Each structure stands twice: as C-alpha cells, then as structure tokens.
Amino acid sequence: xxxxxxxxxxxxxxxxxxxxxxxxxxxxxxxxTEAWMVEAGMAVRTDPLLSLFGRYEGKAPGRPAIMIxxxxxxxxxxxxxxxxxxxxxxxxxxxxxxxAGERLEHAVEVAAFGEEEGSRFSAHILTSSALIGVVKPAxxxxxxxxxxxxxxxxxxxxxDAKAYRACARRKxxxxxxxxxxxxxxxxxxxKGLALGAVTAINGSVRSTVTVTGFAGHAGTxxxxxxxxxxxxxxxxxxxxxxxxxxxxxxxxxxxxxxVLPGATNVIPSRVEFTVDMRGPDDAVRRQAHTRLLADxxxxxKQRAVGIDVDTFQENPxxxxxxxxxEVVGEAIAACGQEPFRLPSGAxxxxxxxxxxxxxxxxFLRCKNGISHNPAESITVADADxxxxxxxxxxxxLDRRLG
Ligand code: GLV
Ligand code: MN
Ligand code: MN
Numbered sequence: 001x002x003x004x005x006x007x008x009x010x011x012x013x014x015x016x017x018x019x020x021x022x023x024x025x026x027x028x029x030x031x032x033t034e035a036w037m038v039e040a041g042m043a044v045r046t047d048p049l050l051s052l053f054g055r056y057e058g059k060a061p062g063r064p065a066i067m068i069x070x071x072x073x074x075x076x077x078x079x080x081x082x083x084x085x086x087x088x089x090x091x092x093x094x095x096x097x098x099x100a101g102e103r104l105e106h107a108v109e110v111a112a113f114g115e116e117e118g119s120r121f122s123a124h125i126l127t128s129s130a131l132i133g134v135v136k137p138a139x140x141x142x143x144x145x146x147x148x149x150x151x152x153x154x155x156x157x158x159x160d161a162k163a164y165r166a167c168a169r170r171k172x173x174x175x176x177x178x179x180x181x182x183x184x185x186x187x188x189x190x191k192g193l194a195l196g197a198v199t200a201i202n203g204s205v206r207s208t209v210t211v212t213g214f215a216g217h218a219g220t221x222x223x224x225x226x227x228x229x230x231x232x233x234x235x236x237x238x239x240x241x242x243x244x245x246x247x248x249x250x251x252x253x254x255x256x257x258x259v260l261p262g263a264t265n266v267i268p269s270r271v272e273f274t275v276d277m278r279g280p281d282d283a284v285r286r287q288a289h290t291r292l293l294a295d296x297x298x299x300x301k302q303r304a305v306g307i308d309v310d311t312f313q314e315n316p317x318x319x320x321x322x323x324x325x326e327v328v329g330e331a332i333a334a335c336g337q338e339p340f341r342l343p344s345g346a347x348x349x350x351x352x353x354x355x356x357x358x359x360x361x362x363f364l365r366c367k368n369g370i371s372h373n374p375a376e377s378i379t380v381a382d383a384d385x386x387x388x389x390x391x392x393x394x395x396x397l398d399r400r401l402g
Contacts, residue, residue: 022156027157054091058104066174066394067110068177068394070085073113085364085378094110106397109174122142125347126139133168140164176321184366188340188364189368196340196341198341198343204314204347235299247279249280256274277289329341335389
C-alpha cells in the first residue's frame with residue numbers, strides 16, 4: 001500500500017495523478033517499478049514499446065512463464081489503484097516466492113504494460129497488443145493532443161517504434177496470463193465480498209466524430225439561419241445516450257469534445273467528439289453502432305452540417321479461459337472467501353493476452369465501485385487477500401499447466 005502511494009505520487013500534474021503513456025512521469029514509474037522488481041529477485045528488461053518485464057526463473061531457466069501484471073499508465077486525474085495494484089501485487093507475489101526460496105515449474109514474469117488506457121494516444125491496450133503481435137504500424141502514427149506521434153514520444157522516452165515487431169512473443173513462451181485489478185464497479189461491495197473471479201470482458205468500439213458547420217457572428221446571424229456544429233453535436237450526443245439506455249447491458253460515453261474556433265461570440269464551425277461504446281454481446285453492440293451512425297447522418301442532414309466518423313478501434317468481447325477461471329476461484333476459496341464469478345465492464349490487458357494464452361483475472365472490491373476518479377479506494381485487508389489469492393492462483397496454474 002505504501003508503494004501504491006509512492007507510485008500514485010509520480011504524476012505529470014502536481015496535485016493530481018495523471019501519468020499518460022511515455023510522459024516523463026510514466027518513464028519515471030517504469031524506473032521506480034524496475035527497482036522494486038530487482039529488489040524482489042527478478043531480472044528486468046523493457047521492450048521497444050516500453051512494456052516493463054521482470055522475470056523470476058522456475059526450477060530450470062528458460063521455461064515458459066506464467067505472466068502476471070497490469071499497466072502503469074493512468075487516465076487523466078486518476079485514482080492510484082487502476083493498473084498500479086496489479087503490477088505491485090505481482091511484484092509482491094514474486095518477492096514472497098523468492099523469500100521462501102520457492103521455484104515453480106514455470107518462470108513467473110511480471111508485466112507492466114503501457115497505454116492500456118489510451119488516454120494519451122487513443123490507442124488503448126497498445127503495448128499488450130504489441131506483445132501478442134497485433135499492432136498495426138498506423139497505430140504508431142497516432143498523435144496526441146499536442147501533435148506528438150507515438151513514434152516521436154517513443155524516441156524521446158528511450159523506446160524504438162521501428163522495432164515494434166520485436167515486442168511479439170512466441171506462442172508457448174507464455175503459458176498463462178493472470179491480472180489482479182480493482183473491480184471498478186459496485187458488484188463485489190454490494191455482495192460483501194473482497195474478491196471475485198472474472199469470467200469475461202465486454203467488447204468495445206471507439207470512434208471520433210467530426211461535425212462541420214459554418215462559423216458566423218454570434219450577434220448577427222438569426223437562429224434559423226445557422227449551421228451550428230455544437231448544437232448539432234449536442235443532439236447527436238443526447239441521441240447516443242437514449243440509444244444506449246434502451247439496450248440492456250450496453251453503455252456509451254462521449255468523454256472528449258473539442259469545439260472550434262472556441263470563442264464566446266463565434267458560432268461553432270467544427271466539433272470533434274469521441275464515442276466509446278461497450279457491451280457483453282458483440283452482435284447487439286455492432287447493431288447499436290450501426291444505428292448510431294444512421295442517427296448521426298440523419299441529424300447532420302436535418303441541420304445541414306457535415307459529418308465524418310472515424311472508427312479507429314474495435315475489440316470483441318472476450319470469454320476468459322475456463323481453466324484459469326476455475327484456478328482463480330480455487331485460489332479465492334483457499335483464502336477463505338466465496339469463489340464468486342463476475343464479468344468485467346472495463347477493458348483490460350487480460351482481454352488482449354487471452355488471444356495468446358489461457359488468461360484470467362482476479363477482481364478486488366473498491367469503495368463505492370468508484371474508478372477513473374481520484375476517489376478510488378481499497379482497504380489494506382482486501383489488498384492483503386488479493387496478493388495471497390494471486391500467489392495461490394499462480395501456484396495453482398503452475399500445477400495445472402504441469
Ligand atoms: C480501461 O480502463 C478502459 O476500460 O477503458
Ligand atoms: Mn486498468
Ligand atoms: Mn482504467
């Protein structure tokens with residue numbers, strides 16, 4: 001918990017936690033975490049996209065690894081447990097194995113991924129995607145709000161975009177992946193449970209919508225003669241809210257809106273907004289997204305504004321490995337807790353890793369289900385249970401995978 005406080009203080013912005021991918025604060029968090037890995041008995045390295053890995057060998061060196069971990073980047077004005085908990089708990093697990101002189105059949109590798117959030121480049125789950133070899137070079141050309149590309153940011157931070165293919169691991173090199181994460185929702189707390197075994201991760205789609213109107217004088221253009229990009233976008237955003245509300249299990253969010261030229265006395269000529277839509281059922285989500293696109297075009301036509309939609313990322317829903325879910329349940333039970341199962345509404349690196357190897361997740365209760373908010377909070381007792389359950393699950397996977 002003290003380390004989570006230390007990590008939580010490494011930020012781009014004084015007075016709040018903002019640690020976006022490849023920012024000086026993110027690089028500092030990698031260096032800090034690297035030192036904790038070494039102290040716990042691991043050999044460390046970073047890959048070209050600056051995922052950090054710490055390796056604790058098994059009974060014989062070079063064996064396939066059970067990978068455990070999470071991400072070090074955060075959203076803007078974040079809580080200190082989303083991502084950080086999974087990385088530091090994984091280090092605590094290895095520290096305990098090393099302290100007890102315990103070597104497993106498998107190596108244990110701790111992973112600290114980057115740009116899981118997509119809060120700098122909108123390319124979320126980026127470095128775990130590179131690990132499984134599905135990063136397309138165009139993703140590295142995405143620019144942040146200040147115009148810096150992933151490639152340029154990597155060069156400045158000591159990474160190497162040109163070598164991105166070298167991030168990819170061979171099938172078989174990683175035997176399983178396991179991630180401890182705060183639930184980021186209210187289910188465990190409502191059930192009075194500290195831990196849960198995650199069964200599935202919702203699918204998601206992310207788009208940028210650009211609405212083009214016509215700038216004009218706020219004092220002279222009559223209301224009926226305007227092509228206001230912002231009022232058109234407002235109608236679109238409220239329509240999106242109605243659409244998602246009507247569909248069981250579907251959620252949709254507009255988290256960023258940019259208004260140009262952005263002056264009090266000028267009718268907005270251009271608005272860009274993001275859409276993040278998620279749900280457990282890919283078919284329902286795709287249908288809703290198609291309906292959304294039709295609604296946007298209808299509203300644009302009615303209001304005589306231009307519209308362009310760039311759908312830049314889609315991740316199908318993921319069913320986590322039944323064997324890993326069972327092992328996680330057994331580990332929770334071994335800690336004296338009910339092995340409750342639940343799905344994840346949030347995206348996670350585990351959802352990407354599941355394409356490479358059997359993967360699972362362990363959720364930990366957080367106060368009032370609050371996350372992506374500085375009010376994120378967990379208890380010491382729950383964190384202790386979480387680390388013990390993660391250690392038990394690693395041992396369980398080691399036995400099960402043989
Ligand atoms: C990550 O937190 C996501 O689900 O957006
Ligand atoms: Mn996270
Ligand atoms: Mn997050």
